[in-house]
Amino acid sequence: MKIETIAAQATHKIDPATGAVAPPIYLSTTFERDEDGEYPRGYTYSRSTNPNREALEECLALLEGGASAAAFSSGMAAISTVFMALSPGDHVVLPNDCYHGTTRVMEEVFSQWGLASSKVDMSRPDQVREAVLPNTRVIWVETPSNPLLKITDLGEIAEIAHHAGAMCVCDNTWPSPLLQQPLALGADLAMHSTTKYLGGHEDVMGGALVAREENDFFRKVRLIQNNCGAVLAPFDSWLTLRGIRTLHLRMTAHSANAMQIARFLQDHSRVEAVHYPGLEGHPGHAIASRQMSGFGGMLSFQVQGGKEAAMQVAAGVRLFVRATSLGGTQSLIEHRASIEGATTNTPKNLLRVSVGLENAGDLIEDLSQALDGVGRDR
Numbered sequence: 190m191k192i193e194t195i196a197a198q199a200t201h202k203i204d205p206a207t208g209a210v211a212p213p214i215y216l217s218t219t220f221e222r223d224e225d226g227e228y229p230r231g232y233t234y235s236r237s238t239n240p241n242r243e244a245l246e247e248c249l250a251l252l253e254g255g256a257s258a259a260a261f262s263s264g265m266a267a268i269s270t271v272f273m274a275l276s277p278g279d280h281v282v283l284p285n286d287c288y289h290g291t292t293r294v295m296e297e298v299f300s301q302w303g304l305a306s307s308k309v310d311m312s313r314p315d316q317v318r319e320a321v322l323p324n325t326r327v328i329w330v331e332t333p334s335n336p337l338l339k340i341t342d343l344g345e346i347a348e349i350a351h352h353a354g355a356m357c358v359c360d361n362t363w364p365s366p367l368l369q370q371p372l373a374l375g376a377d378l379a380m381h382s383t384t385k386y387l388g389g390h391e392d393v394m395g396g397a398l399v400a401r402e403e404n405d406f407f408r409k410v411r412l413i414q415n416n417c418g419a420v421l422a423p424f425d426s427w428l429t430l431r432g433i434r435t436l437h438l439r440m441t442a443h444s445a446n447a448m449q450i451a452r453f454l455q456d457h458s459r460v461e462a463v464h465y466p467g468l469e470g471h472p473g474h475a476i477a478s479r480q481m482s483g484f485g486g487m488l489s490f491q492v493q494g495g496k497e498a499a500m501q502v503a504a505g506v507r508l509f510v511r512a513t514s515l516g517g518t519q520s521l522i523e524h525r526a527s528i529e530g531a532t533t534n535t536p537k538n539l540l541r542v543s544v545g546l547e548n549a550g551d552l553i554e555d556l557s558q559a560l561d562g563v564g565r566d567r
């Protein structure tokens with residue numbers, strides 16, 4: 190089955206009781222036991238298994254070409270589960286440019302539980318090799334990275350990880366399985382904030398881990414999912430799967446719009462730099478062209494005139510919404526350094542854009558008038 194067919198209908202079943210074509214939502218927290226004490230239908234209690242979550246997990250495994258998937262109540266719950274499945278004393282190599290929550294949960298929570306970590310430029314395999322220690326268990330990749338859109342060669346990092354007896358985990362939230370298949374490129378685990386493109390409509394939070402093999406590590410992930418209980422609720426599972434049904438169409442449109450906006454920004458005199466792997470001049474363009482089937486809907490750019498000018502552009506937009514997050518139908522713009530807090534390395538004049546599904550010309554017109562307004566009294 191091709192990925193578009195998986196997205197549109199995999200794991201879908203006609204409801205045998207009613208013939209309903211859209212899947213029912215199973216809100217029941219508990220399921221009936223037989224007289225002999227058995228659970229012949231496989232469901233006991235919703236934290237352990239739920240039909241809606243199961244359908245989503247199966248679909249995610251198919252989309253990523255993995256053996257098994259586990260869905261969580263947020264992307265951060267999925268990330269935390271990976272770290273909880275390690276042991277005190279283990280070491281993790283993190284990218285120095287990645288979702289700030291990943292670094293923060295390591296430094297503020299898991300360091301107290303005995304996990305060690307170091308940060309490197311993941312787009313530089315030499316730096317990654319040097320950072321690997323005898324106790325390294327995970328090399329964490331996020332490509333394209335947040336917010337600088339750096340590209341990491343997944344195959345090369347997976348090889349470094351495996352050579353060191355470690356796992357390569359890829360946060361695949363930004364490209365989604367439609368544009369990048371980390372497991373096929375050598376990663377052991379693909380991680381998602383399904384809050385973003387998989388859900389796709391800014392109305393449901395969730396996270397997921399998809400494993401290449403159902404191995405001891407993934408059995409531990411399942412154990413933590415059930416024991417610690419950060420599971421995705423039935424309605425949220427239903428909404429996420431509903432979002433996935435149009436993922437292929439949305440990702441194509443997000444990518445096409447982002448490409449046009451990146452070209453517009455690149456030619457604009459008030460723009461200092463544009464970070465988008467689809468641009469030929471992007472340092473990761475060659476690798477991205479090889480390992481992605483499209484460049485995605487995320488980009489960032491730096492405005493001439495520092496933080497002040499960047500804030501003025503963000504203040505001047507009318508169609509874009511000033512908000513964090515990404516992956517929905519509506520375009521969002523964000524001054525990234527101010528949400529990442531005092532410890533951020535993000536350039537102060539950088540704006541991050543989640544390109545939505547509006548008409549590209551309308552979006553360009555909006556950015557154009559906002560850029561023209563810099564320095565003008567409002």
Ligand SMILES: *Cc1c(COP(=O)(O)O)cnc(C)c1O
Pocket residue numbers: 263264265266288290331335360362363381382383384385394395396
């Ligand atoms: C949003 C995001 C996360 C965190 O996911 P939540 O659903 O907000 O917990 C992790 N990684 C990336 C790349 C993200 O964009």
